[in-house]
Amino acid sequence: MRWKRMAAPLLFLTPAMLGIIVFKMVPILQGVIDSFFQYSFINQKTYFSGFQNYIDALTDPIFLNSIKVTMIFNIIVNPLQVLISFGLGLLLMIRIKGQTTFRTIHLIPITVSFTVACILWGVLMNPEQGLLNSVLNLFGIPNQQFLFDKAQALPSVIGIATWKGVGYWALFFISGLEEIPSQLYEAAAIDGSGPWNTLIHITIPQMKRTVLFVVVSDTISNFLLFVPAYILTNGGPEGSTDFMMFEIFKNAYTYSNVNLASSMIVLLLVIMLAVVGIESMLLGGRDE
C-alpha cells in the first residue's frame, strides 16, 4: 500500500534527481577529488598533494582579493536587487491602463543574453564616445571613465547586473503576490487599513517564502557572476572587478592549473553554502 503511494512521486522525481546527480553532484565530487591532487607538466603525471592547493589558494593575494571583491559585490548587489525587484513587482501589480505594455517592457532585459547585454553596456559606457557620457555632458558633467576607473568599475558592474537581474526576480514576486488571497485585502480594507499598513501587515508576511527563494537564488547567481569580468573588465582595473569565478576560470584555462582551480571552486562552494545558510536562518524560520 505504502509503496503504491510512493510510486508516483518517485517516478516524477527520478528524472530531475538523475539530472542533479549527473550534472551537479558528480562534477562537484570530481572537483573535490581534483583539488587534492596536482598535475606535473614536467613528468606528465598527477600526484597527491594533500591540502597544498588550498594553502596555495588561501595565501595567494590575487585570490584573496577576488574573495573580497566578490563579498563586497554581494553585500551591495543582493539587497539592492531584491528591494528593487520587489518594488517593481508591486508596481507591476497595480491595475492601470497599459499595464501589459509595462510588463512586456520590463521583460526585455531578461530576454537579452548577459553576454550581449554586457557588450551593449560596454558601448554605452565607453569613456571616449559612449552614450552615457554624452548624456552626462548635457548636464555639464565631464566624461567619466566608468569601467576603466578602479573606483567606478565595481559600481558600474553592480549597475549592469542589477539592470539585468531585477526584471527576472520581479517575475517571482509577481507570481507570489498573485497567490495572496484577495479576501485578506478585502478584510483589511473593511478594517480601514491604508496601503502602507496593508503592505507591512499583509503583503510582506504573506510573501515570506517567495522572498526567501529570491534572496537565496539571487545570492547564488551573483556569487557565480562571471560574464562582466570576462567581457568588459578583465577583472580590472587593479583587480577591482576580479570576481572569484573569473579568477578560478583564469587559473584553470589561462594558467593551466585545473587542480588549483578545483580547490578554489570548493572554497567558493563552502563560502556560498555558509552565506545561503545564514540567509535561510534569518529569513526562513518556522511557519507561523
Place this chain on the structure above:
Amino acid sequence: MKVNVESLPFDKMFEAIEVRLGAKEDSIDILLVDAPMVANYTAKGYLADLYSYVGEKSKGNITETSLGAGTIDGKLMALPLNSSTVNLYYNKEIFKEKGIEVPPENVDERWTWEKVVDVAKKLTYEKDGRQIYGLCFEQIGRPYQLLPLAQSLGAEEFVNKDGSKTEGYTNSEEMVKACQFYYDTFNTWNISPRISADDAVSYFTGGQVAMFIGGPWQIPSMTEAGMDFGIAPHPYFEGGEVVTPTGSWYVGVSNYSKNKEEAAKFVEFITTNDDACQMNYDIGKNLPCNIHVLEAIDNDSAYESFPDNSMKLAVYESINTAKARPQMAGYAEWQSVMEKTYSDIMNGSNPKEALDLAVAEIDKQLEKYKK
C-alpha cells in the same frame, strides 16, 4: 584531403586551445601557435614533434631564425606561417591640416619617441566635436608592441635563464621607464585614446589618430578605408637602441591528433611551399619567412612603389633591428598578467607598483614548471 577551419577572436583562441588540448581532445589536428607560445605548448605536451615528417628541402625553404624559433631541444615543434614587423603609420591629412612635416622614410633619419610625443601633442586636438589623438598603438596592452619600448631603453631579458623568475627582469628599471612612457601617453600628455586593441585600427582609419604604431597587415584596411596615409620606420628612444617587434604565427600539430602524418604534411605545405607562401603573402601582406618569397620582394621593382615598399622596410627591420619576445615555458601566464598590467597602467596605475605586483603574480605561476 579536406581541411575544416575554425576561426576565433585573438584572445579567445588561446583559451580554446587551453580548454581543448588541456583535456587531451583529439578534435583539433592543426593549431596556430604564437611564436613565444611554442615553448609553453611544448612544456605542456600539446605539440607533436614534426622533425621526422618534414623533408630537409622544405626546412631549407624558410629562414634559419624562423626555423630556430620553432625548434625546442632539437625537436621541431612548429613551423612559421609568417613573420612580422611594425612601422609608424601616419595620416597625411591631419599632418597637412596642422602644417607639420611628416616623419621621414629613411631608416637612418627615423624619429625618436621624444620627437613623436612632441608632434603628437600638437596633433591632439578637437575637430568638429571629434577628438583627434596624436598617437595610438595598434596592439594596446599587448607585449608584442610594447616590449620594444623597454628594449630600446636597454632591457635585454624579461625572465631569468631557466625561465623560472621574472623578479628583477620584467620589473627592471628600463621596464619601469618604458611603462612610465606608456602611462604618460594616456595620463600625462593625453595623446592616446584609452580604447581596446580591437578598436585601435578603426580609430586610425576613421581619421581620429594622427600616428599609428602598427603592422603592415593593417595596410589592406587602410587602403580600403580610402585614407591618405604614409609609412615611416618604427621610432626609438633618444640615445637608445633601435628595436622593432617581430615573431608571428607558427603552425603546429596537436599531440592528441589522430591524423598526425596528414596534418604534418599540410603544415609543411602551407609553411614552406613557395606557391603557398607567395599566396599567403599576397593576401595577408605579412613579412614572409620563405626565402624565395623574400628574394622575390628584394628583386621585384614593383616593391619600390607605395604601399608595397613597406615590405622593403620590413625586410630591413627584420635583419637589423628586430628582437623577439621572451622564450619561456610560462609565456602564457606571463602574457596574461602583463596584458592586465599594461591595461591597469593605461587606466592610471603607478607603473612601478603595477610591475612589482605583476612579477610577484607571474613568479607564483611559474613555479609549476620547475623540476
